[in-house]
Amino acid sequence: MKNIGIIYNARVPEALDLSTAILHDLNLSEHSWLSPAENLETLLPRAESTDLVITVGGDGTILRAVIFTGPAAIPIVGINMGRLGFMTELQVDEAMERLPFYFNGDSRLDERNMLQATVIRANGAGTDGPYHALNDVVLTRGAVSQVVTVAGTIDGAPLTTFRADGVILSTATGSTSYNLAVGGPILDPESDAMVLKTVAAHMGLSAALVLRASAEVTLALEGHQPAILSVDGYVDYPLDLGDRVEVKQSPHKARFLRAHPSSYFFGTLTRRLGFSIRGQ
Secondary structure, eight states: OOOEEEEEOTTOHHHHHHHHHHHHHTTOOTTOEEEEGGGOGGGGGGGGGOOEEEEEEOHHHHHHHHHHHHHHTOEEEEEEOSSOOSSOOEEHHHHHHHHHHHHTTOSEEEEEEEEEEEEEOGGGOOEEEEEEESSEEEEEEOSSOOOEEEEEEETTEEEEEEEESEEEEEETGGGGTHHHHTTOOOOOTTOOOEEEEEESOSBSOOSOEEEOTTOOEEEEEETTOOEEEEETTTEEEEEOTTOEEEEEEEEEEEEEEESSOTTHHHHHHHHHTTOOOTTO
C-alpha cells in the first residue's frame, strides 16, 4: 500500500486523535491524507491515486466513505468507534498494532453489493441520480404523519400497491439495519440478493421479499402524500406525487480488507445485536 486515505467521524473528538496518530506514527507515504467524512466531495480527484482507505468512526462513517471508495474500487479497513460495528474490522485498542498487517497485503478481500436508485420525475421533469447505497434505499413519509401510497413493480410486472409508513430496499449488508428493525430477514453478507420490506404496512404486501441480484424494482408515489427518498440513512431527497424511484444493483461494490474468515460474521452476530449465547 502506497497512498492511504483516512476518513474520520468529525463529531467524535477521539476519532481525529486516532486518525492523526495513524497518519504520523505508521510511516505512511507523504501522499497519504486525512479528511472528515462530511467533506469527501472535494477529495474525489484524489481517488485514482489512493490505494486504501481507513475509516475511523462506525458503520455510518463507512456508509459515507463508500461514495468515495466504491466507484474507484478502493478497499476499506474500518476502525470501530460506534456501537454495532457490523462493517468495521478493528477495535480502537488494537488499531495501531494491527493496521500494518493490512498494508502488507496479507488480508482477504470482502466485496459487498450496492444498490443504485434513480428518481424519474413526474410529467417529464427529468431525472435525479443515480444514487448509490451500501445499506438501503427507503421511500418513506416525510414530516406529516400519514402513510404513503406506493405502486410497486418488479421487472415491469405489477406487484402491489403499498399503503405504509415506508418501503425499504436493502442489500445483504443492509439486511441487519433498518430491514432487521422492521422484521426483515438477515442475509449472508456476501449474498448478492436484495430485500424488499414495508414499514408498518396498512395495505398491500407486508411480508419481506428476497429478490435475485438482477431484479429491477420501481416504486411509484401515488395518492396525496409527498414522501422522502432516503439513501443509506444520511441523505434525503424530496419526492412529489407521480415521481418514480427505479432501484437495481449498482455497478459499484464496497470492498473491505478482512483478517477473519467469512464465518466470523455469524460468530459475532448475536453479540453485535446485543444477545448473549448460553454459557458465555
